[in-house]
Amino acid sequence: MVIYDFSNLMEENIGEHGLSSLFFKEKEDLLQTVDRQIKEQARLGELGFMQLPFDQPEIDKIKRLAAAARGKWENLLVLGIGGSSLGAMALHQALNHPFYNLLPSEKREGCPRVFFADNVDPELINGILESIDIKRTLILVISKSGKTAETLAQFLLCLDHIKKVGDPHQQIVIITDPEKGPLREIVKEGFSSFSVPPNVGGRYSVLSPVGLVPAALLGVDIDALLAGAQAMSKRCETLENPAYLFALTHYLLMQKGKVIHVMFPYAYALRGIADWWRQLWAESLGKEGKGPTPVKAIGVTDQHSQLQLYMEGPYDKVITFLTVKNYRTEVNIPSFFSDFTDIAYLGGHTFNQLIQAEQLGTEAALTKTGRANAKIILDQIDAFSLGALFYGLELATVCCGFLMDINPLNQPGVELGKRYTQALMGKSGFTTEKEEIENWFLKRPLYQV
């Protein structure tokens, strides 16, 4: 199961930059209040993500789609951005081969290669089109609102290509709000579709069809994923649970100036989890002039990039190692050059031992120098663990938001940029924004060198 180890956040182990050993007792009432707030909002249906592990009306339909797709499509193209792609990317990167798209079809067990179009960079878009045969591609269009400019532009492009060589109604599946938005209207023209529950926001939607449909198409065991989330949900029924403790420790350390929160997986496969969490944490908690800045680092790679800063920079960070007890393979380090002391000690060990020694060595060094660091421990990387991890971190985010007394479910700050963009793209109804761009922004004093 998932363990949260916060030993190295404690004063006892790291000195003045840590938490008092009484912190939980001291904050138990506060946490109880937040717990009641969470349960009340859940009861009112405002925290839809908490229902997803238990209530998936479309699960059989998802499985049927995945079963029918096996061996049928060469490629899966996922059109979605932010919460509409990060969850599926995290699942794919964690559970499939690191060079999945290079594998022959039989090693993918008939699952398609996958391309995530999570940007509108024309070079990326063109690169995808050059890499796939559109006739042999299944396309998921994912946008909860049905209005996401990036995803809609890609949809228009794909539709145009498919109309020339294939059948749009066979090749395009839409995942959007069950009732609202232009994409839902378009579904009525004969497209297959799945629904995002209206009370589940993008960044909390990985366990809804937004994450489950692409995951199932890519061979992920979505039952195990949901079972892991269920298990974590059960474990979070008592106050002293990993999600609340993650939230509370980070909340308290923020008050001590530790406002940069690093997620540091020691597994290449978990890099997407860090990306997914980075959205969850930033978009949920960054508002009202407050909010931690989440940072993704990758062990061991970033020991050779960020560790100097983490060891000797300001005491402004909490670093969370995301570790794995058992990797899915073992690779030996052979023995050669035994005359060289800088080489000889490696031979006879395994890469597994090396990565774990590096993690532990880094953890010990950070602890020794009084740097706040915690650890999330997974037994192994599988769908069940990831389900538990997703759910736990989502709950932790809401808990931390309530501790901070902000609303972790909205994202009002992204609207202004969107309006300026729409004005620049000539969408009607944005005269104020167009005027601002033309008469203020483009005429402001420039400083260039």
Added chain:
Amino acid sequence: MVIYDFSNLMEENIGEHGLSSLFFKEKEDLLQTVDRQIKEQARLGELGFMQLPFDQPEIDKIKRLAAAARGKWENLLVLGIGGSSLGAMALHQALNHPFYNLLPSEKREGCPRVFFADNVDPELINGILESIDIKRTLILVISKSGKTAETLAQFLLCLDHIKKVGDPHQQIVIITDPEKGPLREIVKEGFSSFSVPPNVGGRYSVLSPVGLVPAALLGVDIDALLAGAQAMSKRCETLENPAYLFALTHYLLMQKGKVIHVMFPYAYALRGIADWWRQLWAESLGKEGKGPTPVKAIGVTDQHSQLQLYMEGPYDKVITFLTVKNYRTEVNIPSFFSDFTDIAYLGGHTFNQLIQAEQLGTEAALTKTGRANAKIILDQIDAFSLGALFYGLELATVCCGFLMDINPLNQPGVELGKRYTQALMGKSGFTTEKEEIENWFLKRPLYQV
């Protein structure tokens, strides 16, 4: 050429969180002092990276290697971590196709597919071995010290595999110190090699053989790369240059609490540049309890992940857009569904217009809300621009380090973790560290849930 636009760092445009319009005048003396310090250290040969654009004794040898490799190898496997991989990865990602490894050989013009082994995760290592035919693979072993545990472990593994099926002396090329370290000793057993100048540290080595050899093997025009660096070097002969201004503005804004520095490329191809810069900035400046935390974000993707925080979180950031005037391709957005106002405005535009409107819209929104943001503008993504960018950011880093009165060339903070790791791996001579791990670290109070 490369332009640094700092308009939106100025009080005039963003209010109280910006810099006075007199900042350059006020700090001209300080900058002059730093400039003299840089020139003096350069004269003493301590800033080797400043010579790299002009002095490349091995350039012809690099080109011969690359020419001979064309069409010969199916794969290039780069063993290197941190400064020994980030530069080459950045160049490859910027200048080659976004799905390069999926291209047929002819579209790669005979250049090999490439795998960067920048981690020791056994799942990644195994994944690479499963994806390549080792007989048809050229291997670069890159470590300046010749002692890097991760790279040496991979080297041992590859050597073992090649000995069984191929010829190690034909397939392995070593890039290391010209005289010191175990890898240089091993070269004497008959391996090809290139030298990293002793006065060029890992994170400043992209324009040395560390970056040039893999880049040339992957088809990069290394003459143009060096020419770009030369041009930037020339441009930095006067005080008011992009490198110094980047350094000075960031230094002054750090003093105003803006300690998180975001590099935000609006081009998928430049994601590796942000990773490369992240090491350069963190490892150079994070010491003595000081130092900014660099963050990589990708436009437009991270508008749907981090923008909420950037717009409404604390005023603790400087965001640098890295923009491109001319993308290397143009992709049209077709017109369909003209009845829907949320879709109709997109059709008839290009993806190029969309990404640039999103960048400008985001920039205007950040500026409107008083958020410090700057912009590095490239005409296009090519080897010349990247050479200029690499050189400019390296010089900016040294300049910022001197402004902060720290040594931007060392990284003393990474040693302790390495020693603990070596103790855990059973290397002799680490009894103190072994004892500390066993008697302190593994026996400290644990807090888990």
